[in-house]
Amino acid sequence: MQAIILAAGMGTRLKELTRNNTKCMIDISGKKLIDYTIDCLLKHNIRKIIIVTGYCDDNLENHLTIQYPTIPISFVNNPLYSQTNNIYSLFLAKEYLNEDDTILLESDLIFEEKIISRLLSDPYPNLSVVAPYQYWMSGTMVELDKERRITSFILKSAFEQTNTSQYYKTVNIHKFSKKFSRNRYIPFLEAYTKAFGNSQYYEEVLGILTQIEKTELKGLPLENEKWYEIDDVQDYQVAQTLFSAEKNILNNYKEHYGGYWRFPDMIDFCYLVNPFFPTKQILEEIKQFSITLLTSYPSGSQVNNRLAANFFNISPDCIVLANGASELIKALMNILRGKTGIIYPTFEEYPNCLEEQAKVCYTVNSDNFSYGSKDIKEYFEDKDISSLLLINPDNPSGNMIEKKQVLDLLLWAGERNIFMLLDESFIDFSGNGQEDTLLDNKIIQDNPHLAIIKSVSKSYGVPGIRLGILATSNKDIIDQVNKQLPIWNINSYGEFFMQIIDRYRNDYKQACIRFMEEREYIYSELCKITYLRVIPSKANYFLCEVTSQYSSKELTRKLLLEYNIFIKDCSDKKGIKNKEYVRVAIKDRFNNNKLLTALKMLRNENK
Template sequence: MQAIILAAGMGKRLKELTSENTKCMVKVNGTSLIERMLSQLDMKNLTKIIIVIGYQGQNLKEFVLSLKLKTKIVFIENEYYYKTNNIYSLFLAKDFLITENTLLFESDLIFEDSLIDKLIENDYPNLVLTAKYESWMDGTVLTMDKENNITSFLGKKDFDFSNFKNYYKTVNIYKFSRKFSTTHYVPFLEAYCQALGNNEYYEQVLKVISLLDKPEIKALPLKNELWYEIDDIQDLDIAETIFTGSESEKLKKYQNRYGGYWRYPKLIDFCYLVNPYYPTPRLLTELKTNFDKLIREYPSGLNINNLLISKYFGIKKDFICIGNGAAEIIKSLMSITNHKVGIITPTFEEYPNRLKKDNVVNFVPKNKNYSYNTNDLINFFENENISTLILINPDNPSGNYIKKDNVIDLIKWANLKKIRIILDESFIDFIDSEEQGSLLENNILEKYQNLIIIKSISKSFGVPGLRLGFAASGNIKLIEKIKKDVTIWNINSFAEFYLQIFGKYKDDYKKTIEKFKESRNDFSSKLKDIQIIRILPSQANYFLCEVKNFSATKLAEILLSQYNILVKDLSQKKGFHGNQYIRINIKTKDENNLLVDALLDIQSKIN
């Protein structure tokens, strides 16, 4: 068996990275694509590797020869690389196709070794390697039946997003038998080039062959094997994260992305905090139905969107300011908080990160559950010269909750001390208490001018992609300062439309909160049986877990690298008493069970 690699393209979308080198010379984590691919193929006892070169071909040729591979290397030059496409590159190698069984590769791929083994070890002689279509993929897709017979090849013009669940992306790795190349592929390749020219894609030939009564080629779908196609700098960035050499470096790269994990196939995100059961399919359908209009229309200005948010929560419009996520509100509020600020640590670090270190006064609970109450806070801050006290209730990451009446006692104390209370209620809807824990009421805001409430819509309503949050206070001058600080169009049309319609789904929302609480209780009982962690009591949509026997970072690395599960490693977070902690988001019961199974598996290997 031989291999053919098509490497003549210019890779224009990689811009300066390919100004003096062909695309396959681009490095992923310090190793070029072509070096990695050739090293993988060099171990498979192939008779030869044919490389079709073009743009910067001499540089590529010299580099490949410097690798001193044991497999014979043959170069074919595509002199017209600048005006032809990969169909012509393959046409130039057609004489090799009909002499031997062939593995065919595009040169802009990075993949696990197991992909090659999967092709070679499969008994069927002619295969198209495929992967279930994901939103990040681009290029040729196909459909197939239950026996993996290809039923159609679809180009970009034929792609129907309403049917994407039935699509498979070609990985651009193929296996052709000598017989198939002789009787099918090469004759059709020659005819296609003659009829339609050389500025086409070789997949078009397979599309024609798939229409025959006996096309003689099947799809071979991947399962969990890793691969990525690199066309631009964003692809390169993602590939460097997926194919990072060490477990520790991989975890760092994932954590430094701060989201966008939908780009990563099969990753289960237990790191970022949302309601797993909301929004409902009905609400999403209404959003989808209005997509065309919303993407073409400007959103309303700040005043109108303040009216929408005030209507839903029943708060006076003058008391409220909407934000592009709670993060925008926090940034604005911290920028006008110039004196010393009391913070309960460990905490959501968006607050202290926006302040000068010298202006932060930390209260660290001394017990192993990081729990605290109103008296603890009053006793600690009584003699501290602070102008502001930040209370996240329930707290992040501990999940600690202070009841409503006790929070009011804290506000009263702060009022006498002329201390502003910033109360973050982003997780308040998840509490088990029978009481209505929120202080988001007009009479409370009017009575306590030192109180400002911040709430993220992302957390409990499950729409972090819309970036919605708000601040509310009876201190109208303070709210006006925030309004002047944010932009007039600080939320988009989709977020505005969500605010317009989500009042219709209040009952659905309440049901999902109850469903979530059941999921939390079930998850909690299962996590308590795992000996390598200790979970802390929580009234939020996450658990703070102490890691036993080894470091939190190591546990997070193992979960990511071996189980494709991302949790929040809190090793670098301030305020912990030297012990190791992770934070685990609470998801659906099925997803929670996957994490439980992974932890049990890790535990069994330790024991």
């Protein structure tokens, strides 16, 4: 068995990374991309390696000669690399392809070693490694029959979004027998390049073979193996995270702040959204109008503010709809003057907007991080604060103060001329959301020293749309916030969602009921994990103390590395620092069971 690696391309979409080097010479976590590939091949005793070079070939050849001095690597040069595509590179290596069974790889890949293990251990002689289609994938797709035989190659021009459930993405790793190469592939490769030139792709020849005869080529579908194709800068950043050194992997994931749909099969238990809303019907309605929404300007802020006012039954001059609660948090915290009372641990996006000298901090010391209005009043009674932040339910603890106590606290704040900022992003998960909220027009009108922020994205399960509201009867606050926001801060998808959501109020109530049932289930199951102490929560997450076996960081890292599950390590949060806590989002039953299974497996690991 030999390996042919195609490495002639320029990689122009990687911009500065390939200004003076070919793609496979970029570093991923401190190691050259080409070295990952060759080291993997060598571990499987593949020592006959042919590399087709082109752009910056001297750099590549010099590096490999130094890096692998005892390995006889053969080089085939493609002098027309800037004018041709990979069909010509393979055509130049056809004599090698004729000589032996071959693994054919493209050089812009990074992948787990077990992919090659599976490819070599599969007894079928002609295989293309493929992966079930996901949204982030592009390039050549294939379709398989029940026997894994490739029935068609779908190039970019033939791609149909409606058929993606049947598609597999080619990973660009293939295994060809010498017989298949000699008798089928090379003759067609030669004929195709003669007829259509050298600006095509070698997959097109494989596609023709599937069309004119019952092909000998089968697919090898991946399961949970990691791989990534690096075409552009964003691909490079994802690959850097996926293949991070173990000590760096958590920080690298955190630095993305979302976008985890680009990470194959990762289950996100870190970010907090409603798992049961929106419904399929809402999604279909948005999908139906998606082209119109994508190609149309949204309305201005005044129109969108009225949409939000109508839905939440708040006076239009008392509400601002924004591009997520985060946009409002920054705008509002920029306005506040004097010192702000902060209760730790908390959602740190608020205090991060303030200078240290502008914070007066109350750190909750109870075992469950629980507190009530009496605790808050006693602590801040003699403190010099002009505003008070209350997140209810709190993040990350899930602690909630009942409405009667919040109203008492609001009265206390008003008597002391303290502006009260209330975040109710998770109130709908409390169990009595409509009864618990202060997002009421009369309360807002009667208390100009109150401002309420609510993340619509979290509550209604649409974080990709980015929606949040600020409600207050303080006209000066409303005016100052509006001045900081552009006229088109909401996109058309967000506007359309606010336009139609009123018709789905009952569906939303049912989703919240379903959520509470799921919260009870996962709470009871998490309590069975012997190394966790689970803190009761009125939100859509649980804060858990890691009491034995692992540190919080170790548990978070193990879940990510071994099970592709991402939870929140809270050991570095203020108010929790140097204690072992993790936060776990609540998802649907299927994914919750995946988490529970992983936690149980880790429980048994040290037995």
